[in-house]
Amino acid sequence: MQIIFKTSYDQDINILSKRGEYIRVTLLIVSMLAAPLFLDVYYLSELGLLLVYAIAGIGLMISTGFTGQVSFGHAAFLGIGAYCHSILMTTGVPFSVSVVLTTLFCGFIGMLLGRSASRMHGFYLAVATLAFLIIVETVIGEWTSLTGGYAGFLVPELQIFGVYLPEIWQQYYVDLGLTLFVVWGTANLLRSPTGRAFLAVRDSELSARSLGINVEWVKIQSFGISAAITGIAGILLAHHLAYLSPETFGVLESLKLLLMIVVGGLGSITGAIFGAIFVSLLPVLLSLLRDVLPGAISQQAGLEPMLFGVIIVLFVVFEPDGINGRWKKLLHFFETFPYYRKASFVRQKRYLKTERMR
Amino acid sequence: MLPIEDVIRLGFIGISQGSAYALIALGFVLIYKATEVVNFAHGDFMMFGGFVVLTFSEGFGLGFWPGLVVACLAMGLAGFLVDSLIMRRIIGQSQASIFILTVAFGFILRSAAGMIWGWSPQSLDTPFDGETMVAGITLGNERIAIVGITIVLCIALYSFFARTRMGVAMQASSQNQLAAYYMGIPVRRLISLVWAIAAILATIAGAMMAPVTQLDTSIGFIGIKALAGAIVGGFGSIPGTILGCLLIGIIEPFSDYFFPAIKGVSAYIVLLVVLFVRPDGLIVQTYQKKA
Numbered sequence: 001m002q003i004i005f006k007t008s009y010d011q012d013i014n015i016l017s018k019r020g021e022y023i024r025v026t027l028l029i030v031s032m033l034a035a036p037l038f039l040d041v042y043y044l045s046e047l048g049l050l051l052v053y054a055i056a057g058i059g060l061m062i063s064t065g066f067t068g069q070v071s072f073g074h075a076a077f078l079g080i081g082a083y084c085h086s087i088l089m090t091t092g093v094p095f096s097v098s099v100v101l102t103t104l105f106c107g108f109i110g111m112l113l114g115r116s117a118s119r120m121h122g123f124y125l126a127v128a129t130l131a132f133l134i135i136v137e138t139v140i141g142e143w144t145s146l147t148g149g150y151a152g153f154l155v156p157e158l159q160i161f162g163v164y165l166p167e168i169w170q171q172y173y174v175d176l177g178l179t180l181f182v183v184w185g186t187a188n189l190l191r192s193p194t195g196r197a198f199l200a201v202r203d204s205e206l207s208a209r210s211l212g213i214n215v216e217w218v219k220i221q222s223f224g225i226s227a228a229i230t231g232i233a234g235i236l237l238a239h240h241l242a243y244l245s246p247e248t249f250g251v252l253e254s255l256k257l258l259l260m261i262v263v264g265g266l267g268s269i270t271g272a273i274f275g276a277i278f279v280s281l282l283p284v285l286l287s288l289l290r291d292v293l294p295g296a297i298s299q300q301a302g303l304e305p306m307l308f309g310v311i312i313v314l315f316v317v318f319e320p321d322g323i324n325g326r327w328k329k330l331l332h333f334f335e336t337f338p339y340y341r342k343a344s345f346v347r348q349k350r351y352l353k354t355e356r357m358r
Numbered sequence: 359m360l361p362i363e364d365v366i367r368l369g370f371i372g373i374s375q376g377s378a379y380a381l382i383a384l385g386f387v388l389i390y391k392a393t394e395v396v397n398f399a400h401g402d403f404m405m406f407g408g409f410v411v412l413t414f415s416e417g418f419g420l421g422f423w424p425g426l427v428v429a430c431l432a433m434g435l436a437g438f439l440v441d442s443l444i445m446r447r448i449i450g451q452s453q454a455s456i457f458i459l460t461v462a463f464g465f466i467l468r469s470a471a472g473m474i475w476g477w478s479p480q481s482l483d484t485p486f487d488g489e490t491m492v493a494g495i496t497l498g499n500e501r502i503a504i505v506g507i508t509i510v511l512c513i514a515l516y517s518f519f520a521r522t523r524m525g526v527a528m529q530a531s532s533q534n535q536l537a538a539y540y541m542g543i544p545v546r547r548l549i550s551l552v553w554a555i556a557a558i559l560a561t562i563a564g565a566m567m568a569p570v571t572q573l574d575t576s577i578g579f580i581g582i583k584a585l586a587g588a589i590v591g592g593f594g595s596i597p598g599t600i601l602g603c604l605l606i607g608i609i610e611p612f613s614d615y616f617f618p619a620i621k622g623v624s625a626y627i628v629l630l631v632v633l634f635v636r637p638d639g640l641i642v643q644t645y646q647k648k649a
Contacts, residue, residue: 131626309465
């Protein structure tokens with residue numbers, strides 16, 4: 001059992017506080033860096049896609065998990081990011097400039113949405129973002145001269161500082177670099193006053209306001225940052241897909257993002273990453289399940305959405321803290337070895353808090 | 359400009375479509391009023407209910423009205439069970455989890471319906487075939503029936519919530535659950551009953567919509583537009599819901615006619631515009647807590 005002695009105030013806001021965390025994170029980063037050495041092309045590209053979804057999940061986590069503003073519309077930012085970047089690249093803007101411009105553009109749109117969102121709450125916001133997503137999808141589909149409409153849009157090849165990067169492992173390192181940057185940036189954000197204001201607004205708007213936090217502005221910031229990060233994921237996704245069409249960024253994609261963070265565990269960066277792993281492994285899992293189930297059931301069309309739904313229901317009902325919560329319990333078990341009790345994580349009885357009286 | 363007959367015809371289609379939205383939205387509002395859960399699967403409950411009516415009235419040969427009644431009972435039981443087995447356990451969880459949970463119900467219902475009744479559209483015979491001439495304009499009977507049923511159900515629900523003990527108890531338990539427990543209100547049973555009533559409403563809506571849209575696993579998506587309508591009006595207030603749904607229903611055919619490029623999206627544009635100006639909808643149902 002490890003006991004932490006606090007010898008300086010900085011220790012309270014360190015990103016990693018325990019020795020075990022240092023070791024785990026270092027091991028993870030080293031193995032990710034070494035992955036191209038022992039993975040073949042297919043798995044490497046899947047791993048790259050996983051990283052992209054981890055970024056998108058962190059983006060959504062900032063608005064939904066940390067600030068408590070549920071958004072059904074983040075696929076729109078994924079789409080805006082992907083299209084904006086591809087269009088800029090096609091017109092000859094270099095990659096690095098295009099990434100910055102696209103991120104800023106997504107952030108700006110996010111702040112605009114956040115401006116209207118800052119006065120809504122709860123599911124009004126969820127449905128408004130859903131409406132926003134549907135409108136964006138339609139605009140992308142109908143604005144044929146700019147986006148190619150439903151016929152699709154060819155993404156230019158990945159090229160950084162004039163160097164073409166056609167290989168999968170090169171693309172993988174771009175994904176990895178941006179993922180590490182986003183994870184580090186988000187962890188840093190969360191220990192800053194801005195990030196802690198996010199958490200305060202999530203937990204209680206009233207008390208946040210009493211403590212002098214400008215709730216509206218915090219929500220706008222949160223949406224802006226969240227949209228910008230999702231935009232980065234969109235840029236990388238565009239290079240993975242190589243061919244964009246508006247349907248890719250529809251309601252289902254948004255639900256996938258939301259599923260990711262709920263199953264991963266709301267309110268933590270690790271949760272978003274666990275969620276991305278889960279979503280990437282889900283198709284494999286489902287095909288395994290298909291083999292196990294008797295033929296009469298496994299031959300049915302529509303089995304995937306059914307199992308998808310059942311998995312979500314089981315998660316929300318039995319493990320509301322998601323995979324991350326389970327992981328924490330496991331760690332706690334080993335860290336406090338003989339002292340773990342079932343009651344350590346027992347949930348309190350909760351009652352409905354009305355939203356109509358805020 | 360449009361000739362006046364076309365305006366009236368489009369207007370009537372709008373009103374009947376708006377009533378259909380209102381009919382669906384009533385189920386949303388009911389569950390929301392009682393538990394503050396927005397059941398995103400309500401549209402899929404409607405779809406499933408429509409199929410159940412089809413099974414009882416044609417598969418078992420009961421005829422439309424008896425089939426509708428039996429189907430309502432079956433779906434009511436299903437709604438009761440959904441609450442008492444699943445929704446009850448997740449009270450107090452974060453909204454994102456609850457939303458995604460109800461969305462997951464939608465997935466399950468849709469694939470279940472596809473597996474049981476097949477993925478191709480089916481038609482349901484109702485007593486509302488044929489057309490009626492009113493002032494020189496032909497109107498489909500099924501559309502008139504939707505308007506009629508919506509009016510009847512609205513009045514019934516409104517008087518239920520305003521006049522009966524149970525309705526008032528439901529409102530009380532929605533405003534402060536803990537206090538309602540202290541007052542001796544059987545909160546759990548009431549909430550399960552609300553889910554049952556909502557499922558029955560969904561079944562009726564499914565049966566009424568069937569002649570207009572045909573029964574198909576994807577008709578649940580109408581639910582999203584109904585939700586948009588209810589939000590425009592101010593969620594949680596029944597008059598507001600009807601107002602918003604009618605507004606969206608009437609705007610839709612006209613905008614589809616004048617701006618075919620944005621066909622099907624006008625409802626969402628209206629929603630965003632209204633929420634931008636009035637973030638709590640047209641009839642406000644939320645109040646700022648006085649600090």
